[in-house]
Amino acid sequence: MTVYLLRRLFQSLLVLVAMSVIVFVGVYAVGDPVEILISPDADQFERERAIRALGLDLPLWQQYLVFVKNALQGDLGRSFVFSEPALQLILQKMPATLELAFGAMFISILIGLPLGLYAGLKPDSPGAKVIMAGSILGFSLPTFWVGLMLIMVFAVQLGWLPSTGRGETLWGWSFLTANGLSHLLLPAINLALFKISLVIRLTRSGVRETMLMDYVKFARAKGLSPARVTYVHVFKNILIPVVTVVGLELGSTIAFSVVTESVFAWPGMGKLIIDSINVLDRPVIVAYLMIIVLMFIVINLIVDILYSVLDPRVRLEGQA
Template identity: 90%
Template sequence: MTVYLLRRILQSLMVLLAMSVIVFVGVYAIGDPVEILISPDADQMERERAIAALGLDLPLWQQYLVFLQNALRGDLGRSFVFNEPALQLILNRMPATLELAFGAMFLSVLIGLPLGLYAGLKPDSVGSRVIMAGSILGFSLPTFWVGLMLIMVFAVQLGWLPSSGRGETVQILGLHWSFLTANGWMHLAMPAFNLALFKISLVIRLTRSGVREAMLMDYVKFARAKGLSPTRVTFVHVFKNILIPVVTVVGLELGSTIAFSVVTETVFAWPGMGKLIIDSINVLDRPVIVAYLMVIVLMFITINLIVDILYSVLDPRVRLESKA
C-alpha cells in the first residue's frame, strides 16, 4: 500500500509538471491582456511600465521559470485585475463551488440509485420505462436551457425559490458556507439540481445495467435457492456488488462536476470558481486562469487516488500493489 501511494504521488507530481507547461504556454500564448488592462490613452512610457510591473516583458520561458519558482512556494501569481494572490481568489470562491458540486452529486446518488434499482428489478414495468425515458431526457437537455426553465417556473411564476446568488452564509475557519443556513439551502436547490440532472441519468443507467447483470449471477441464484427473502437478496447480494462501478464513476464524475460547473454558476449567478474563471477569461487575467486550471488538475488527481483506494476496499479482489 505504501509503495503504491508513493508511486502514485510521484506520477501525480509528473502530471502536475506536464500540465503546468501545457497550461502556462497555452494561456500565455493567446491574447494580450495589456490591450484590455491599460487605458488606450496611455503613452508608450506608461505602457512599458505597466508591462514590466506585470512581468510580461520577459520571454515566455523566463516567465514560466518565474511561475514555477513561485509555485513551489505556494504562490501561483497575482491577479492583474484584483491585484490579489490568484490562489487566494480561487480559495475564497472554492467553498461555493464545492457546495454546488457535492450537492449535485448527493442528489444524483439520492435520486439515481433508487430509480436505477427499481428499473433494474422491474425492467418491463411502466415505471421502469418512464424512468429510462426520463434518463434519456436528462442526457439530452442542455444545462443552460434547463437552468433557465427552472428559474422561469420556480422563481418567476411560483416564487418558491430565489433565482440567483448564494444566500446567507456562515463563516467557519475563515471560509463562508451557505449550506449551514436555511436560506442557503433555498438558493442551492435549483443550481444543484440543474448540475445534477446529467449525473442522475448516468447513475440511473449505470445502476440499472449493474442490477440486470447481477441478477443473472450464480451467487444471486444460490441466495434465492437458500430461501432468502427478496429484500435480503437485493440489498445484501445485489446492491453491494453494483456499488463498485457506481462509486468509481461517481468519484470520477465529481472532478468533472467541479470543473464544468461554469454554465450552472453563470446561469444562476452562483459566486463560485466557475464564474470567476469566466470573468477572468473576459479580461485575460492570466494568473487567475493558470491558477484555476492547476487547482482543477490537482483536484482530479486527488479524487482519482481516493477512488482507487475506495475501489480496493469495496472489492477485495482488487489489489493496489502488484505482486512480484
C-alpha cells in the same frame, strides 16, 4: 497496498507536472493582456513599465520557471486586475462552487441509486420504462435551458424558490441556513440532472449484470429473502463502478459548473474564471486550471483507494 499507493502518487505527480506545462503555455501564449488592461492613450514608456511590472518582458520559458518556483512556495501569481494573489481570489470563491457541486452529487445519488435499482430489478415494468425515458431526457436537455425553465417555473411563476445569489451563510456555507438552502436548491438540481441520468443508467446496467452472477443465484437457492439478496449481494457489487464514475463526475461537476453559476448568478469560481478570461487575467486563469487539475488528481486517487477497498483484486495486482 503500500506499493499500489506509492505508484499512484508518483503517477499523479507526473500528471501534475505535465499539466502545469500545458496549462501555462496554452494560456500565456494566447492574447496580450496589455492591450486590455492598459489605456490606449498610454505612451510607450507607461506600456513598457506595465509589461515589466506584470513580468511579461521575460521569455515564455523563463516565465514558466518563475511560475514553478513561486508555485512550490504556494504562490500562483498575482491577479493583473485585482492586484491580489490569484490563489486567494480562487479560495474565496471555492466554498460556493464546492457546495454547489457536492449538493448536485448528493441529489444525483439520492435520486439516481433507488431509481436505478428499481429499473434494474423490474426492467419490464411501466415504472422502469418511464425512468429510463426520463434518463434519456436528462442526458439530452441543455443545462442552460433547464436552468432558465427552473427559474421561470419555481421562481417567477410559483414564487417558491429564489432564482439568484447564494443567500444567507453560516460559517461560509449556505446549506446550514434555511435561506441559503433555498438558494442552493435550484442550481443544485439543475447541475444534478445529467448526473442523475448517469447514475440511473449505470446502476440499472450493474444490477442487470449482477443478477445473472452465480453467487446471486446461489444466494437465492439458499432461500435468502429478496431484500437481503438485493442489498447484501447485488448492491455491494454494483457500488464498484458507481463509486468510480461518481468520483470522476465530481471533478467534472466542479470544473464545468460555469454554466449553472452563470445562469443562477451563483458567486463561485465559475463566474470568476469567466470574468478573468474576458480581461485575460492570466494568473487567475492558470491558478484556476491548476487547482482544477489538482482536484481531479486527488479525486482520482481517492477513487482508486476506495476501489481497492471494495475490490481486493486491485490490491493483489498492486502487490504483484
